[in-house]
Amino acid sequence: MTDATEEALAAIKFDTDGLVPAIAQQHDSGEVLMVAWMNRDAVRATLSEGRVCYWSRSRGKLWRKGETSGQVQHLREFRLDCDGDTILLLVEQDGVACHTGRRNCFFRAWRNGGWHVIAEPEIDPEKLYPGAAG
């Protein structure tokens, strides 16, 4: 690991679980695609590989976005907020970001006193995760 990467890590305030939330935003359209979590190793992998790697809290391991689905997020820029406790990733998203097959995860909107689904799947989730349970 390079000294530079350690400098990047030193500015980030990880929580007591060693995690920090990361927003993925499509770099040109500004679309907010998803939010997931990173630990130190996920940050190292993302910066060194130029593709986004999260920490999967449910699986308890590094999660190179797209490793199963092919929906890779190519890193365009890595930004940090004023408090150092949230990361903003500007990315080029291959295909869709959401495991439901939708372009982004924020497809429920609260309108007129109820939840409304405002985007439909662009890809069948079965095709993203062949043989997966869900």
Add this chain to the structure above:
Amino acid sequence: MTDATEEALAAIKFDTDGLVPAIAQQHDSGEVLMVAWMNRDAVRATLSEGRVCYWSRSRGKLWRKGETSGQVQHLREFRLDCDGDTILLLVEQDGVACHTGRRNCFFRAWRNGGWHVIAEPEIDPEKLYPGAAG
């Protein structure tokens, strides 16, 4: 509190501290302004008042954005992600979102092996928080 608001809350997965992260995004430009946290009462206040209210973890109380600084976030849409554990707020931001006086909080970018400040303050923080310690 209306039944509708309780329906909104029922879809949100708050963490073990009763909190959920919320992204504020400028509704027309797509600029990601900031990330903060909401508890149930903050969601109730945001939906009923039409302006964004967070939960301040440092102060341990509701934080109606702009109540001190005047930098109010007017709610345009309230969205929820696929897992129900992250909120996306589309807002009309009065003035600047960041306590440093910058338009948004993500003003540090990792470029060529170092952190670079990519935006300057638009307002003197002293004018946002007169008499505040910092």
